[in-house]
Amino acid sequence: MKKKIIAFLLLLLFSASNLSAQAGDVEMADTMRSNGKIFVVVGVIAIVFTGIVIYLVSIDRKVSKLEKKIKS
Amino acid sequence: MKQHWWKILAVLLLYYTIFAGMMLEVPHLPILHETIRNLYFHVTMWFSMIVLFIISVVSGIKYLTKFNLRNDLVAAESAKVGMLFGINGIITGMLWAKFTWGAYWVNDTKLNGAAATMLVYAAYFLLRNSVEDEHKRAKLSSVYSIFAFAMMIVFIMVLPRLTDSLHPGNGGNPGFGNYDLDNQMRIVFYPAVIGWSLLGVWIMNIRMRIKLLEENFFNNEEKNYSIPAAPAVFSK
Numbered sequence: 001m002k003k004k005i006i007a008f009l010l011l012l013l014f015s016a017s018n019l020s021a022q023a024g025d026v027e028m029a030d031t032m033r034s035n036g037k038i039f040v041v042v043g044v045i046a047i048v049f050t051g052i053v054i055y056l057v058s059i060d061r062k063v064s065k066l067e068k069k070i071k072s
Numbered sequence: 073m074k075q076h077w078w079k080i081l082a083v084l085l086l087y088y089t090i091f092a093g094m095m096l097e098v099p100h101l102p103i104l105h106e107t108i109r110n111l112y113f114h115v116t117m118w119f120s121m122i123v124l125f126i127i128s129v130v131s132g133i134k135y136l137t138k139f140n141l142r143n144d145l146v147a148a149e150s151a152k153v154g155m156l157f158g159i160n161g162i163i164t165g166m167l168w169a170k171f172t173w174g175a176y177w178v179n180d181t182k183l184n185g186a187a188a189t190m191l192v193y194a195a196y197f198l199l200r201n202s203v204e205d206e207h208k209r210a211k212l213s214s215v216y217s218i219f220a221f222a223m224m225i226v227f228i229m230v231l232p233r234l235t236d237s238l239h240p241g242n243g244g245n246p247g248f249g250n251y252d253l254d255n256q257m258r259i260v261f262y263p264a265v266i267g268w269s270l271l272g273v274w275i276m277n278i279r280m281r282i283k284l285l286e287e288n289f290f291n292n293e294e295k296n297y298s299i300p301a302a303p304a305v306f307s308k
Contacts, residue, residue: 026100026101026102026105027105028098028100028105028106029105029106038094038095039095041094042090042091042094042095045090045094046087046090046091049087049090053083056274056275056278057079059278060079060274060278063278063281063282063285064281066285067281067285070285070288070289
């Protein structure tokens, strides 16, 4: 039983390493990441998103102010 | 601040989506390469759209049981924001398709189904705007929204599964496991779905409150300024 389990695990291991070897051929933007420049893009997106969130919050506040005004 | 926790959660989850989604390791797949990261931004649009349409159809049904116009308002506004997310989904999908399938639009069941869904919901707004009486409009559009929701399920969930499709997650009977979704991507994808959906609900909430304010304003105006009496021809 133990031998079977070990054999199964080994099979899994080999098939997994096979897969990763295949996947290694796929071109990814790894160099971009290692250069660190991708952080700039992420930063820009984050700033844009921050702007949108600030805008949403300000609209939300304006609406709640008006709601209070109408209630009083 | 207490009642705003879900808005803060939405923003935090979306920051997490941006940072983790852009920088964490993703599976190395042929053709897709880095574009697999679109999963956090394109696919989540459709998930949020479905969430908003569910809110819409549920409030529509609520209206039909209680006849409270507020439910109808929620139904209409969430359908509008759902539409926004759907259009975002179509446009981002077109860009993604151009660089992976080679064309902005291919004659595919999933894509045409998505477009048909947009048209079905466009008809919902047409119907709403063409009825003057508030309650009649609410009743008609609530009933129609049930039909529209069912059509959406058929167009984007059922039909694409019955045929072959270029789009992943179709043909045969795909579960979630069949997505190119490994555990590394799940830890970003699910928070992203929740984050985008909550953002949609937030926008819907603001739109609904503005509509309520408008109504309140005009009702007060009627109270403050007496409406001039109609000429004798119009009165019975």
